[in-house]
Amino acid sequence: MFWYDHGHDVSGWGWFAMSFGMVLFWAVIIAVGVLLFRALARTGGGAAAGPPPPSVPPPSTPPSASMSRPEQLLAERFARGEIDEDEYKRRLAVLRAAHGPASGAGGQGSEGSHGS
Known part of the structure; x- marks a missing residue:
C-alpha cells in the first residue's frame, strides 16, 4: 500500500478518509441491494403501488x-x-x-x- 512505501506517514485525516470511504462504499452496496429487492418484489407482486387486493370479499357481497x-x-x-x-x-x-x-x-x- 501507499503508506508502507513512505515510512508510515499517513496522517489522521488519511485514516478518516479511508474509514469514511469504506462506510460510504458499504452504504451504497446495501442501498443498491435494497432498491433492487424492492423493484423485483414490486414487479413480481402485481400492482406497483397501493394496498394488495383483498383476499376476502367485502361483507356487502353475499x-x-x-x-x-x-x-x-x-x-x-x-x-x-x-x-x-x-x-x-x-x-x-x-x-x-x-x-x-x-x-x-x-x-x-x-x-x-x-x-x-
Missing part, C-alpha cells in the same frame, strides 16, 4: 346476489350515512315495487333512486 344494482347503490348510500333509515326504507319500497310486478321496468327504478 346479499348482492339477491339485490339488484339500484338496491346495492341505495344500501351503500345508507351505509355511508348519505340518507337516513326512513328515506332508505321509502326508496327501497319504491325500487321493489317498480321491479316486483314487471321485472323489465328498470327505468322506473332508476328515476326513483336519484330524487333528492
Whole structure:
C-alpha cells in the first residue's frame, strides 16, 4: 500500500478518509441491494403501488346476489350515512315495487333512486 512505501506517514485525516470511504462504499452496496429487492418484489407482486387486493370479499357481497344494482347503490348510500333509515326504507319500497310486478321496468327504478 501507499503508506508502507513512505515510512508510515499517513496522517489522521488519511485514516478518516479511508474509514469514511469504506462506510460510504458499504452504504451504497446495501442501498443498491435494497432498491433492487424492492423493484423485483414490486414487479413480481402485481400492482406497483397501493394496498394488495383483498383476499376476502367485502361483507356487502353475499346479499348482492339477491339485490339488484339500484338496491346495492341505495344500501351503500345508507351505509355511508348519505340518507337516513326512513328515506332508505321509502326508496327501497319504491325500487321493489317498480321491479316486483314487471321485472323489465328498470327505468322506473332508476328515476326513483336519484330524487333528492
